[in-house]
Amino acid sequence: MSIATRVVVVGGGYAGVLAANRLRRxxxxxxxxxxxxxxxVERIRLHQLVAGNDDAVEDYATVLADSVKLVVERAERIDLATHSVRLASGVTLDFDYLIYAVGSTAPVPAAVPGAEFAFPLGELEAAQRLTAHLADIPMQAPIVVVGGGLTGIEAASEFAEAGRSVTLVTSALGPSLASGGRRSVAKRLRKLGVTVVDNDTVTRVQPDRITLRDGRELPSAATVWTAGFGVPTLAADSGLSTDRLGRLLTDETLTSVDDPAIIAAGDAASPSAQPLRMSCQLAMPLASHAADTVLARLEGKEPGNLNPASVGQCISLGRRAGTIQMSHFNDQALPLHIGGRLAGVIKESVCAGTVSFLAKEARKPGSYFWPRGGQRQKNLKRGTVDV
Known part of the structure; x- marks a missing residue:
C-alpha cells in the first residue's frame, strides 16, 4: 500500500488556493x-467592500477542492529539521513538501509619525476597520488616499463615485503605466472629482489631517494608506533565506535555496532574488508553476523554469469605467490602452473570472493555463529583469 505524499500549503489567497487545487492532479x-x-478573501475587491458594493469574500466551498483539508489557523514557524509547521494553537503539521503562499501585506510604515491613525487597505480586517470608520463620518468629510499605484487609484475612484470627497496624494500617479494609460486614469479621476496631489509625500498623519513634505496640511477625516507592499515574516522568522522585503529566496523553479522540500508561490516568492510584480495576475501563474514543480518531482522529472508572460494591467475606476494598460510579455507597459466603460466591463470580467478560474481548477485540476514566453530566462542572463 503506497503512502500519500503530504503537502502543506501555507496561505489561502489566490496563489495558495490555486496551488492546492492543482496538486489534486x-x-x-x-x-x-x-x-x-x-x-x-477577494483582495482585488477590498476597495469595493469599503465603498459598500461587494463583500470581497467567497466561501472556500466555492473555490477549494473538497479533497483539500482546510485548517483555519495561523502558521507561526516552519521547522526545516523536522519538516513540520507549527501553528498558533501549538499543533504541528508534518510535510513532505510545503508550498509557501503567504501573499503580501500593505502596512503603514511605522516610521511615519502618526501611522496608527492611517487605515491600510491590504487585508480584510483592515478594510473592515476602515468601513466601520467611514460609517461614523459624514459623506462630505474629506478623505485622503495615500499612494498612486493601482490600489490607490482604484480606492480613490471607488470612494469618489460613492459620493466621498477624495484627495489622492502620491509621489507618482500610475508609475507602472505608459503615458497614455496614465492620462486615461487622470481624466477619470478628474471626472469623479478626485483632487490629485502629485509629486508629493505624506510626512505625518493625525486623526483629522495629514502633513505634506513641504509642511502643508490637508484635512482628512480618514487617511487611507495604499503606498507600498510588505510580506509576512514567517520565512524570515523560520530562518529561511529571504530578500530585503522578506520574500522567500528561490531558484527559477520556485524551490527554496535552503530546502528542496519548500516551494514558493505568489507575492511572497523571490526567484533568483529578482521577483515579479506583486499582483493577482502574476501570483496565479506562480502558484501553478509551484504546484507543477512539486508534481514533476513526484514523477521523477526535472521541473521547468519559471517564464510567465504578462499581458497588461486592469484598473477599475469606479463601477462604470476603467483603464486597461497593455504590456509586453515581460510586463513592461506598451503605448496602448483601453479606457472608459469598455475597460470597466473588461476589468469586472477579469475579477469575476479569477474566482471562476479557482473554482474550475477545484473541479478539474490542471485546467488553469497562462501565457508563457515572458523572456525571463533570457533577461536574467542579460541582467535586465527588474527587481
Whole structure:
C-alpha cells in the first residue's frame, strides 16, 4: 500500500488556493491548506467592500477542492529539521513538501509619525476597520488616499463615485503605466472629482489631517494608506533565506535555496532574488508553476523554469469605467490602452473570472493555463529583469 505524499500549503489567497487545487492532479497527494481566516478573501475587491458594493469574500466551498483539508489557523514557524509547521494553537503539521503562499501585506510604515491613525487597505480586517470608520463620518468629510499605484487609484475612484470627497496624494500617479494609460486614469479621476496631489509625500498623519513634505496640511477625516507592499515574516522568522522585503529566496523553479522540500508561490516568492510584480495576475501563474514543480518531482522529472508572460494591467475606476494598460510579455507597459466603460466591463470580467478560474481548477485540476514566453530566462542572463 503506497503512502500519500503530504503537502502543506501555507496561505489561502489566490496563489495558495490555486496551488492546492492543482496538486489534486495526483490522487496520491494529501493536501492541507493552512489559512488564518475561514473564508477566501477577494483582495482585488477590498476597495469595493469599503465603498459598500461587494463583500470581497467567497466561501472556500466555492473555490477549494473538497479533497483539500482546510485548517483555519495561523502558521507561526516552519521547522526545516523536522519538516513540520507549527501553528498558533501549538499543533504541528508534518510535510513532505510545503508550498509557501503567504501573499503580501500593505502596512503603514511605522516610521511615519502618526501611522496608527492611517487605515491600510491590504487585508480584510483592515478594510473592515476602515468601513466601520467611514460609517461614523459624514459623506462630505474629506478623505485622503495615500499612494498612486493601482490600489490607490482604484480606492480613490471607488470612494469618489460613492459620493466621498477624495484627495489622492502620491509621489507618482500610475508609475507602472505608459503615458497614455496614465492620462486615461487622470481624466477619470478628474471626472469623479478626485483632487490629485502629485509629486508629493505624506510626512505625518493625525486623526483629522495629514502633513505634506513641504509642511502643508490637508484635512482628512480618514487617511487611507495604499503606498507600498510588505510580506509576512514567517520565512524570515523560520530562518529561511529571504530578500530585503522578506520574500522567500528561490531558484527559477520556485524551490527554496535552503530546502528542496519548500516551494514558493505568489507575492511572497523571490526567484533568483529578482521577483515579479506583486499582483493577482502574476501570483496565479506562480502558484501553478509551484504546484507543477512539486508534481514533476513526484514523477521523477526535472521541473521547468519559471517564464510567465504578462499581458497588461486592469484598473477599475469606479463601477462604470476603467483603464486597461497593455504590456509586453515581460510586463513592461506598451503605448496602448483601453479606457472608459469598455475597460470597466473588461476589468469586472477579469475579477469575476479569477474566482471562476479557482473554482474550475477545484473541479478539474490542471485546467488553469497562462501565457508563457515572458523572456525571463533570457533577461536574467542579460541582467535586465527588474527587481
Amino acid at each position: 495526483r490522487t496520491d497527494v494529501d493536501v492541507t491548506l493552512v489559512n488564518p481566516r475561514p473564508q477566501f
